[in-house]
Structures are given as structure tokens and as C-alpha cells.
Amino acid sequence: MAKFVKGVSGNPKGRPRIPKMNNEKLRDLIREFVSGNLDIEKLQADFDLIEKPEVKFKIRMDLLKMLLPDPVNPEKLSEEAYQQVIEYFQNKLHEQTISKN
Numbered sequence: 001m002a003k004f005v006k007g008v009s010g011n012p013k014g015r016p017r018i019p020k021m022n023n024e025k026l027r028d029l030i031r032e033f034v035s036g037n038l039d040i041e042k043l044q045a046d047f048d049l050i051e052k053p054e055v056k057f058k059i060r061m062d063l064l065k066m067l068l069p070d071p072v073n074p075e076k077l078s079e080e081a082y083q084q085v086i087e088y089f090q091n092k093l094h095e096q097t098i099s100k101n
Contacts, residue, residue, distance in 0.1 A: 030066070 033043060050056050077085070 030063075 029043065029046075033040075047056070047059070050059070074082075
């Protein structure tokens with residue numbers, strides 16, 4: 001006899017949720033931090049309360065993603081994007097030439 005019956009859930013309440021930092025709370029903390037209203041020591045103290053290194057690593061990576069631009073793969077740029085990059089560097093070169101004179 002089969003242990004599980006096809007089409008009938010063995011766990012009708014579903015998978016138990018692991019408590020996570022509320023995304024809204026995290027957004028609020030970042031907003032406060034960016035606006036200068038958050039005490040950096042409190043932010044560090046809250047971060048230090050996190051026990052799992054993998055959670056701390058994920059938080060660091062998520063914050064870095066918010067701060068750093070996504071890497072650009074030149075092979076995936078459209079013709080228009082290539083043209084914008086070329087114009088950008090031409091303008092920068094022109095600005096440097098003017099500032100030296």
C-alpha cells in the first residue's frame with residue numbers, strides 16, 4: 001500500500017513559513033538610512049543580532065545590488081545602446097580636451 005495518496009496533500013496547512021525580516025521593515029530601514037535619519041550604530045547592532053552567516057551574506061549582497069549598477073555585457077547591447085556609449089565617451093573626451101586648454 002502506498003504511503004501517499006495521489007492528489008491528496010499530506011500537509012493541508014502547507015509548508016511552515018520561516019520567519020524572515022519583513023521586506024517592508026527592511027525598505028523602511030534603507031529609506032531611513034538613505035535619508036540620514038537612522039543611527040548607524042543601531043543599524044550595526046541590528047545586523048549583529050543576525051546569527052546565520054548565510055543571511056548576513058545575502059543582506060550584504062542585496063545591499064550591494066542596490067548600490068552598484070548591473071554589469072553590462074557588450075554582446076547584448078542594442079545598436080542604439082552602442083551609439084549611446086560611443087557618444088558618452090566622445091563627450092567625456094571632448095570635456096577633458098576643453099578643460100586642459
